Amino acid sequence: MGKYTLGIAGNPNCGKTTMFNALTGARQHVANWPGVTVEKKIGVIKSGEDTIDLVDLPGTYSLTAYTQEELVARNFLVEERPEVVIDVMNADALERNLYLAVQIMELGVPLVLGLNMMDEVRKSGKNIDSEKLATLSGCKVVETVARNGKGTSALLGAALDLAKEKRGEWNPLNITYGPDLDPVLDEMEKLIEANGFLTDKVPARWTGIKYLERDEDVIIKGRMADSDLSSTLETMAREVAAHTQKTLNAQPDALIADHRYGFIAGMIKDVVSYPVLDADRISRSDQMDKVLTHTLLGPLIMLGIVYVIYQVTFSVGAIPMGWLESLFGWMGDSVSAALPEGHLRSLLVSGIIDGVGGVLGFVPLIMFMFLMISALEDSGYIARMAYMLDRVFKIFGLHGTSVLPFIVSGGIAGGCAVPGVMATRTLRSPKEKLATIFVAPYMTCGAKVPVFLMLAAAFFPENSAAVMLMITLGAWVMALLVARALRSTVIRGASTPFVMELPPYRMPTLNGVLIHTWERTWEYAKKAGTIILGISILIWAMMTFPQLPQERLDAYDALRAPIVTHLEALDENAPESVRAPLEEQLAAVDNALAEESIHHTAAGRIGTALEPVTMLAGFNWRTNIALTGGFAAKEVIVSTLATAYSLGEIDVEDTDTLAQKLVNDATFSKASAIALIIFTMLYAPCFVTVVTMARESSWSWAAYSVVGSTTLAFGLAVLAYNVTKALS
Amino acid sequence: MKDVFCLRKAKVNQMLKIVTVSAEGELGRRIRDLGLIPGTECKVIGKAPLKDPVALRLKDFTLTLRNSEADHVTVSLLED
Structure with a gap:
């Protein structure tokens, strides 16, 4: 009886996630590793009387300090000292997979090797x-064979036996790194042992190896522990590096890598044999690549696949989305019916149900999109997309894989930036990921479409289709240019190397895809109940309070009273020609009240206060309120504009009357319309997107993007407004 | 001694053997992590539609790298 912590490590594409799912089933807990946005999954397994915490380490090829994933994996081994590590290996590429295993052995953690994908090996x-x-x-x-569960319980059993046998004892593997490095390493080891330098955590020789590899993380920890000894070790490493550079034209880290591979080659020459070398399966994948990455066909097929993802997500996804909308609509109606008119009802209906309902409404979209993206990822196709598009995206400082977030966000008009930003997880390169997160919301998402449609129809009735196309293309141009600008300034630096594996095409497993989809969807839905609820209430309050003073309300009541009396006094059979004008008068009073009320609220005051500045771009206070509301959700822009133009509640689909009002408004010119289109395209993403951005990067990056994008949007809007005005 | 040339110049489907890998730092580490070390046999099996990056076939698997990254690797032709 006991409690054990086991780690599960492995290369990307080795079936590690499938193995983890097979071992733990649905009993998983997903969180982030402290301080980084790398996912940490823990599964709890009961085996007889033992309880096992199985920790899924990020997929890595190595244990250096170059990426967050590798640091996280390594620090887990060093700091938390799991009893045993299971290394899941793609046995079909045993040599390369053993490279990680050897590094774990150098550290000394008890290790069990899971030779996965044995079916492919035999085939x-x-x-x-x-x-x-x-x-x-x-x-x-x-x-x-993790896909069908073969050998998985034997693997877990072996790990548990080893944990009981070793009881936390580490036996590091010593291998030779050649006649130049070995003597220095021996000397380092002696010094480190004699001083007890970092030896509470890691073997002395391992620290020596890391100094030779110039591993920044270990060197920084070393300096903090004992700066004198650290500088001695650094000098030793520098001297031997100068020597090997001169005599062998190689740095120590390269020599160490070569010797690790040498050690592996020695091991596997007696392990792997090729009685009948049948390169058929690999060549089948290569054959598929001949078509799927063909100069002409490749891009065409890719367009087709992207189109299908898009269509399925937004047409099939729209069906359950409609159900959810009806459900929340029904909830709103029921609450309205059950409660008397007042702040509580308004808060519940307009603040909470509409706010959270609007966010949960996206859940079906996210589900369908991740269903398809997970399937594509598991099949190996995403890697091919990156491969084909990398040349283009590299020019703008992005990575081939950036294409997916762009398209999902609305690269083809009508997407959504929330799943778009979540799709940046497929990017393994941090700088490119930040840039992609920043610019993906520029794309024409489904909520911006009505704004553009309304403005195009009102001000460019002859060419509205062409205008819509230009807006969609303009969003791409801006996204790529801004990404380029970001990569030359705030996130400058060499592009992340593209050296990556092209895994053979595989059929995705239903189970894996479902678990993956469920995790993402649940994570998003959880947010709706917490942070998003809070922000919804805040925005509702800003658009409701402060309310008009009593004397103004009384004044409106005074205006209404005679009309209402008149209406009530009418005979039931009074002709429509008498009744209609009275009802119109009543509506006009209500609309005037709505306009004055919103003008009086915090949002209205902000809009009015900003007017002197925003008039530079041709935006009046009404536009300002709408744009402020657009931060809650872009859908709100049209309806808020309508309220501010004293039209009362109007249907988002039916924007004709609003368009007419705008055209007739002397303070809102064609130049204002162009400026508003540009501003809406680029300014702060809606807060659901902002929360998602923060989750995928950091709050400071999300804040930076809100401020940066809004500034850029305003600058360009002012420019467009003045240029258009000067030309017309 | 056979001719040693840069991997960027390799033609599709030539059998090659890696002679040197001169990349350092992160790029060097990534290249080595994936098993591109002197002595490894490989073959360029395809190029992306815009001729960059290329797909490189090693004994057990396929990887991709950009032309600018291939510049750090020299190879020689392997006799058939």
Whole structure:
């Protein structure tokens, strides 16, 4: 009986996630590793009387300090000292997969090797002698096929046995790194041992290796522990580096890598044999690539696939989205019926139900999109998309994989930036990811479409289709240019290397895709109940308070009273020609009240206060209120504008009357319309997107994007307004 | 001694053997992590529609790299 912590490590594309799912089922807990946006998954397994915490480490090829994922994995091993690590390996590429295993062995953590994808190995006619591998590596070896669950419980059993046997004892593997490095390393090891330098956590020799590799993370920790010894070690490393550079034209880290591979090659030459080398399966994948990445066909097929994802997400996803909308509509109506008119009802209906309902309404979209993206990712196609588009995106400082977030966000008009920003998770390069997150919301999302449609129809009735196309293309141009600008300034730096694996095409497993989709969807839905609820209430309050003083309300009542009396006094059979004008008068009074009320609220006052500045771009106070409301959700722009133009409640679909009002408004010219289009395209994303951005990067980056994008949007709007005015 | 040339110049479907990898830092580490070290046999099996990056086939798997990254790798032709 006991409690054990096991880590599960492995390369990307080795089936590690499938293995983790097979071992833990649905009993997983997803969080982030402290301080970084790398996902941490923990599964709790009961095995007999033992309880096992299985921690899923990020997929990595190595244990250096170059990426967040690798640092997270390494620090987990060092700081939390799991009893055993399971290394899931793609046995079909054993040599490369052993490179990570050897680094874990150098650290000394008890290790079990899971030779995964053994079905593919057998199919390709390769033979792996796993007993021999166990003897040569000194690790337990278990053959598995995670996709169908074969060998998974044996793997867990072996890990548990090892944990009980080792009881936290580490036995680091010593391998030779050649005649130039070995003597220095021995000397370092002695110094480190003698001083007890970092030895409470890691083996002395391992620290030495990291100094030779110039590993920043270890060196910084070393300096903090003992700066004198650290500088001695740094000098030793520098001297031997100068020597190897001169004699072998190589840095120590390259030599160490070569020797690790040498050690692996020595191990596997007796383990892997090719009785019948049948390169058929690999060549099948290569054959598919001949078509799918073909110079002409490749991009065409990619367009087709993107189009299908898009269509399915936004047409099939719209059906359950409609159900949710009806559900929240019904909830709103029921609450309205049950409660008397007043602040409580307004808060519940307009603030909470509409706000949270609007956010939960996206859930079906997110579900469908991740269903398809997970399937594409597991199939290996996403890597091909990145491969084909990298050349174009590299020019703008982005990565080939950036295309997916762009398209989902509305690269084809009508997407949504929330799943778009979430799709940046497929980007493994931090700088490119930040830039992509920043500019993806520029795309024409479904909520911006009505704004553009209304303005195009009102001010460019002859060419509204052409205007819509220009807006969609303009969004792409702006996104790419701003990304380029960001990558040359705030997130400057060499592009992340594109060296990456093109995994063979595989059929995605239903189970894996479903679990993945569920995680993303749940994570999003959880937010609706917390932070988004709070912001909804805040925005509702800003557009409701302060209310008109009593004497103004009385004045409106005084205006209404005679009309109402007149209406009530009418005979039931009074002709429509008598009744209609009275009802119109009543509506006019109500609209005037609505206009004055919103002008009086905090949002209205902000709008009015901003008018002197925003008139530079041709925006009057009414436009300002609408744009402020647009921060809650872009759908609100048209309806708020309508309220501010004293039209009362209007249907978003029916924008004709509002368009007419705008055209007739002397303070709102064609130049204002162009400026408003540009501003709406670029300014602060809606707050749901902002929350998602913060989740995928950091709050400061999200805030920076809100301020930066709004400033840029305003600058360009002013420019467009004045240029258009000068030309017309 | 056979001719040693830059991986960027390699033609599609030539059998190659890596002679040197001169990249340092993060790029060097990534290249080595994926098993591109001297002595490895490889073959360029395709190029992206805009001729960059390229797909490189190693014994057990395929990887991609940009032309600018291939500049750090030299290769020689392997006899058939």
